[in-house]
Amino acid sequence: xxxxxxxxxxxxxxxxxxxxxxxxxxGLPQRERVSTPGGPVYFSDPNGEIMIGQMYVQFVRLAKxxxxxxxxxxxxxxxxxxxxxxxxxxxxGWQMFFLRAGFDIYVxxxxxxxxxxWAPYPQIYAEAPYFRTAKEAWEEAFRFGPEGSWHPDAAxxxxxxxxxxxxxxxxxxxxxxxxxxxxxxxxxxxxxxxxIQRIESDVILLTHSQGGNFGLTAAMSNPDRxxxxxxxxxxxxxxxxxxxxxxxxxxxxxxxxxxxLDKHTFWVHSRxxxxxxxxxxxxxxxxxxxxxxxxxxxCGNSHAMMxxxxxxxxxxxxxxxxxxxxLAARA
Amino acid sequence: xxxxxxxxxxxxxxxxxxxxxxxxxxGLPQRERVSTPGGPVYFSDPNGEIMIGQMYVQFVRLAKxxxxxxxxxxxxxxxxxxxxxxxxxxxxGWQMFFLRAGFDIYVxxxxxxxxxxWAPYPQIYAEAPYFRTAKEAWEEAFRFGPEGSWHPDAAxxxxxxxxxxxxxxxxxxxxxxxxxxxxxxxxxxxxxxxxIQRIESDVILLTHSQGGNFGLTAAMSNPDRxxxxxxxxxxxxxxxxxxxxxxxxxxxxxxxxxxxLDKHTFWVHSRxxxxxxxxxxxxxxxxxxxxxxxxxxxCGNSHAMMxxxxxxxxxxxxxxxxxxxxLAARA
Numbered sequence: 001x002x003x004x005x006x007x008x009x010x011x012x013x014x015x016x017x018x019x020x021x022x023x024x025x026x027g028l029p030q031r032e033r034v035s036t037p038g039g040p041v042y043f044s045d046p047n048g049e050i051m052i053g054q055m056y057v058q059f060v061r062l063a064k065x066x067x068x069x070x071x072x073x074x075x076x077x078x079x080x081x082x083x084x085x086x087x088x089x090x091x092x093g094w095q096m097f098f099l100r101a102g103f104d105i106y107v108x109x110x111x112x113x114x115x116x117x118w119a120p121y122p123q124i125y126a127e128a129p130y131f132r133t134a135k136e137a138w139e140e141a142f143r144f145g146p147e148g149s150w151h152p153d154a155a156x157x158x159x160x161x162x163x164x165x166x167x168x169x170x171x172x173x174x175x176x177x178x179x180x181x182x183x184x185x186x187x188x189x190x191x192x193x194x195x196i197q198r199i200e201s202d203v204i205l206l207t208h209s210q211g212g213n214f215g216l217t218a219a220m221s222n223p224d225r226x227x228x229x230x231x232x233x234x235x236x237x238x239x240x241x242x243x244x245x246x247x248x249x250x251x252x253x254x255x256x257x258x259x260x261l262d263k264h265t266f267w268v269h270s271r272x273x274x275x276x277x278x279x280x281x282x283x284x285x286x287x288x289x290x291x292x293x294x295x296x297x298x299c300g301n302s303h304a305m306m307x308x309x310x311x312x313x314x315x316x317x318x319x320x321x322x323x324x325x326x327l328a329a330r331a
Numbered sequence: 332x333x334x335x336x337x338x339x340x341x342x343x344x345x346x347x348x349x350x351x352x353x354x355x356x357x358g359l360p361q362r363e364r365v366s367t368p369g370g371p372v373y374f375s376d377p378n379g380e381i382m383i384g385q386m387y388v389q390f391v392r393l394a395k396x397x398x399x400x401x402x403x404x405x406x407x408x409x410x411x412x413x414x415x416x417x418x419x420x421x422x423x424g425w426q427m428f429f430l431r432a433g434f435d436i437y438v439x440x441x442x443x444x445x446x447x448x449w450a451p452y453p454q455i456y457a458e459a460p461y462f463r464t465a466k467e468a469w470e471e472a473f474r475f476g477p478e479g480s481w482h483p484d485a486a487x488x489x490x491x492x493x494x495x496x497x498x499x500x501x502x503x504x505x506x507x508x509x510x511x512x513x514x515x516x517x518x519x520x521x522x523x524x525x526x527i528q529r530i531e532s533d534v535i536l537l538t539h540s541q542g543g544n545f546g547l548t549a550a551m552s553n554p555d556r557x558x559x560x561x562x563x564x565x566x567x568x569x570x571x572x573x574x575x576x577x578x579x580x581x582x583x584x585x586x587x588x589x590x591x592l593d594k595h596t597f598w599v600h601s602r603x604x605x606x607x608x609x610x611x612x613x614x615x616x617x618x619x620x621x622x623x624x625x626x627x628x629x630c631g632n633s634h635a636m637m638x639x640x641x642x643x644x645x646x647x648x649x650x651x652x653x654x655x656x657x658l659a660a661r662a
Contacts, residue, residue: 007394008341014417017506036544036567037516040600048464049483051505063338080446086345114446115411117509131451133379152380174382175348178448185368213367236367269371
């Protein structure tokens, strides 16, 4: 598809926070600190109220939106909203694609990620964060190459055959990664639900990876406000033995899956939970579309499908699916 | 001034990273981890290459920019690019103001802040971060009220007389704060200089607080590329005994200062370094404008002047100054 270079007519770009609350730190020792080279030394008291649990949300509102509802774009684990912006090799990302398709866009940074900030451990968060290594990004998380294929020397790295991630720009990709924690799901879900409440219109949820579970769960809490849920390679899902998928009969769901899922233990072990939720949605009579890209003849997509060389074509699949449900303007 | 509600014609919104490099972690123990509730437990090896030192830069490029050069907006200490977006009480921020004035905008998150991510300590950063308490934000850092005026109960907080910060929306302000470190100035400056090199056109630098020293220093390294430097309440500056301000004869400088500077030890101790640099610039024959807002009869501005209730009027002062130097389109 030829690149769309049309000019966007935009009413406002801005941001807000949701979900934060004050928490109090006590009993920590004072520290000496210098704020800027050559600046004065002063004592810093780390005790007192700090804000925790907030989520950052940046919006771009079109002068004349054409879609049925704004699109809320939520990143995956160890990532930020930057996932949806420019691709590592400099192409416009899904944010631009869906703006051009007429959607108001809300891109969030989840609690503990990016501009949402994070809170001290062990005082607020229970444990230390995880920093994603380039090896983990290359292999298990994003499926660029098989286990053991990462190498610090770019010339010695191997990829999966036919990989569509723009591997010559790999170094720009780990720049997008931020630390993550393992135990903040309640805080994170709370803020994401608060976002849906804060936006006064209905919403369409688009999530990636770890974001999948939060999006699918948010739809359960807000079935009258969520017009559709699009999950890219979701790493988890609600447990049908504790949740009634029947609430979602009016909420269409699209699951879009990349390639090489059977080559990585993490994905082999993660997908069954999502399959169980899919089956539960289908049993309850929901509108569910489950697309394994390779089964459509689209092979080579990594877990970073919004960065792959066919990213716009994949966004087009999502857009067509939304159009078929009356949620996006016709081409 | 009436609010400008004109529609923006935008060519592209996107982002990139500059300044990152791979660093290797070794000798750390393996950890057990669960990525999503109900997901599989797996072992996470924290050792290996991780990306450090990158800066995040989000751009908004107009279809038809009217200014002489793009405006690079750089936040202060313990903050992110969100500083320039919507104000805590929901008004459009300086980013919107300068987009409407015809500038392409590059908003950055410095190394260790927001979407730029941060690196583990003590392996990469030397020490633990500082988390800003609400008391520190209220009193010493942002000068909303005198020392001792913060209280957890909003009804018991006191402000400086005539304060222009929208104090009823205070809780939205600490949401913007992120942890900071004390020892990463070299990494931070490196990435900021790399940003100026990455942008192919000339640039205009706009900085806040801790960003001031980085902006003033970047101008010294790139005097042929920087068309102007605007510093809001800079907390530091280059040392004239080690730097030749004569290089900056062609680079106009605006220093804009808020109110209540004499009421807080940090600011009393910080400002002399900036005054020394100002004097050095003037001695070298540079075009220097030093505006103490109270001396213009504009009283009550906090350190968060881009969030104060006269934020657009202050942006207008900056815009007029740029216009007078041929760097912005006439009204």
